[in-house]
Amino acid sequence: MAQHGPVHVASSQKALMLEMKSLQEEPVEGFKITLVDEADLYIWEVAIFGPPNTHYEGGYFKARIKFPIDYPYSPPAFRFLTKMWHPNIYENGDVCISILHPPVDDPQSGELPSERWNPTQNVRYTFSLLPASLSPPRLSLSSPPLSLLPASLSPPRLSPLPLSLSPPPLSLLPASLSSSPPLSLLPASLSSPLSLSSPLSLLLASLSPPRLSLSSSPLSLLPRLSLSSSPLSLLLASLSPP
Numbered sequence: 001m002a003q004h005g006p007v008h009v010a011s012s013q014k015a016l017m018l019e020m021k022s023l024q025e026e027p028v029e030g031f032k033i034t035l036v037d038e039a040d041l042y043i044w045e046v047a048i049f050g051p052p053n054t055h056y057e058g059g060y061f062k063a064r065i066k067f068p069i070d071y072p073y074s075p076p077a078f079r080f081l082t083k084m085w086h087p088n089i090y091e092n093g094d095v096c097i098s099i100l101h102p103p104v105d106d107p108q109s110g111e112l113p114s115e116r117w118n119p120t121q122n123v124r125y126t127f128s129l130l131p132a133s134l135s136p137p138r139l140s141l142s143s144p145p146l147s148l149l150p151a152s153l154s155p156p157r158l159s160p161l162p163l164s165l166s167p168p169p170l171s172l173l174p175a176s177l178s179s180s181p182p183l184s185l186l187p188a189s190l191s192s193p194l195s196l197s198s199p200l201s202l203l204l205a206s207l208s209p210p211r212l213s214l215s216s217s218p219l220s221l222l223p224r225l226s227l228s229s230s231p232l233s234l235l236l237a238s239l240s241p242p
Contacts, residue, residue, distance in 0.1 A: 012071040016041045019123050028127040033065075042067045044123075051131035063093075065123065075100045075117035078126070088133050097133045099126055 020041070023033055032047040043066050050059035061082040068074040078100055080093035088096050098115040105113060 009069055012067065012069055013041050015072055016067060020044075023124060028124060030131065031127050033123075036064070042069075042071075048130075054131070063095075072119045072122065074102060075121070076123070076126070078130075095130070095133070097129065099129055 020033065020035075023031075027033075030049045030051060034045050034047075035041070036043045036045050043064065046063040046065060048061040048063055050056035050061070061080060061084065063078060063080045063082070066077045066079075068076070078095040080089060080095065082093075084093065090096060098111050099117055099121065101109070101111065101116045103113065103116050103118050
């Protein structure tokens, strides 16, 4: 750790005196600096006029800069005294921008070492960056193109289903629809041949449901008549449904 001895105090005081003289002779537009205490070169008061093209345009803001003893090897601290609302400004008024961060290697910060403070920087350069840091953050409301989305978030591609108006082949139908019922499931009156030897058999045959078959014809559903049958059997046969 560096020691803050008389050499550092003399070096930092000399650097601050030169910078203050330069800023007073050629001030940065929108900034005006004064000393809080004439005997203390390490605390400056800054008057800031709202940068154009920002929400702060036309405003008047007060801030304070506090320099470390080993300046310019360590960055100054910049704090707004006027209440400010901005993502780069903490609630207590401290300004958080890369140029005011110490020159250390911090991979977690997401900042490049070249973006941080280094001994070649000065107050004038910090003032030149401050208006840009007060600009509103750029937000995009448009959705990213599908080509930039990961495969897991891209919508699946659906292929169109083929349209067909023709009936499905018998091989795709369930077995219960593609084949006729076995004879063992039919009533006995349909699964056994009819006998016309008695009037009772003709009556039962006429009352039983007809056997449905695609290969059957209406005539095959009628009971077979015999000329040798009795008049009663002829009467019952004539009453059977066509």
